[in-house]
Amino acid sequence: MAGVLAARVLAEAYERVTIVERDEVLGVDVPRKGTPHTVHAHGLHARGHLILEELFPGFTDELRAAGIRTGDLGEMRWFFNGRRILPAHTGLISVTAPRPVLENHVRNRVAALSNVTVLQQCDVLGLEATDDHEQITGVRVQRRTAGAAPEVLDADLVVDATGRGSRTPAWLEELGYQRPEEERVKVGLAYTTRHYRTRPEMFDGVQSINPVASPAHPRGAFFGQVGPETCILSLTGVLGDHPPTEPAAFLEFVRSLPVPDVYEAVRDAEPLDDPVSFKFPASVRRRYERLLRFPARLLVTGDAFCSFNPVYGQGMSVAAIEATTLRDHLRQGVTPDPLRFLADMSRAVDTPWDISAGGDLDFPGVQGERTLKVLVGNAYMARLQYAATKDAKVTDAFMRVAGLIDPPEALMRPAMVWRVLRHAVRRPAAAAPRPAGSDQPDPVGVRPTG
Secondary structure, eight states: OHHHHHHHHHTTTOSOEEEEOSSOOTTOOSOOTTOGGGGSOOOEEHHHHHHHHHHSTTHHHHHHHTTOOEEEGGGSEEEETTEEOOOOOOOOEEEOOOHHHHHHHHHHHHHTSTTEEEEOSEEEEEEEEOTTSSBEEEEEEEESSTTOOOEEEEOSOEEEOOOTTOOHHHHHHHTTOOOOEEEEEEEEEEEEEEEEEOOGGGTTTOSEEEEEOOSSSOOEEEEEEOSSSEEEEEEEEOTTOOOOSSHHHHHHHHHTSSSSHHHHHHTTOOBSSOOEEEEEEEEEEEEGGGOSOOOBTEEEOGGGTEEOOGGGOOHHHHHHHHHHHHHHHHTTSSOOOHHHHHHHHHHHHHHHHHHHHHHHTTSTTSBSOOOHHHHHHHHHHHHHHHHTTTOHHHHHHHHHHHTTSSOGGGGGSHHHHHHHHTTOSSOOOOOOOOOTTOOOOOOOOOOOOO
């Protein structure tokens, strides 16, 4: 997604844009070898949706006409710490299309641009540079056809959007530059996903049901409508507690969730496929902006720059934000300066990184640096999420931050702090689990935990 959106804004500034793809991608709306994560639940939330609608006018109506579900981000059935927060009409649209379908719509719009070419089934072998290695002049590629020889694509600008497996750090080293420092937050996450045929009573009028994992309830799920008759269930488990792929064990994992809503919906539902799993070991942020030297005419974007824990649903929205950052530099009328661009990219990912990496560090077993900012932020967030079970205005504010519309500082404004603390002066304990078959009511009491 980051590469296609980068191509969309590059097409405003350059006579010719070439997208190099290792897979066959045009017209493909199903998971493919190069993107195994796309079989799992994805959401295009708030900020990302607004940017895509700006880049592709009529995009939302196009998706709805194709049967894609959209809904208000705050009106989904959200559970945090084992409690359901109050719904709120935020006006923020969330698109829960299957990721390959959404990507195909975006790619089709970009490929239709007269100055964009998509080079499919082609590998990038390395960078081409001037003799002094100060400028990048193109890339070496090789088509995946029998007998194909390496060839050079000359370019005025190369943008690396090759994802988590980006080889740019190694290529920089080969050219005499330093590798970027890396920050990692090791979550040991796995998704396991299955699709079902939708029945009207499953969702009771909401778009999705989402028991979000928390330290007290580390098993989570995203259960949503992705088509007229299809729904998706992605189970999540961290630190090695991975949801199984054997169907009976998969259902038992659903039964173990802290609330019964998802199990009651799928226990006798018609599955459309077998469960499949995808592992995500760690969030990774490459600190390119800290480098003192960087070759001209080379930029980095998407997961190649910063890769987030997918449970926060930020990836596509951050890719869209990064595309607008690139567009701002292109509109200056000169080839973007890499170090200035990378510094602006770092500022663009600061907030989503703080949200996802900070949230992960609330889990005691997750490896990473717990600064005072992280500790205070997580303590306050637990109070805020409890307050959202009592006050829909707190839900509204929370979703605007989660949707990357407002900065986290918005949750610290005096009026919001008052709303939070009137319900939870001390950090509330998580609700007792209510797995399927339990008659235990949803607890509302609060006891201090520090």
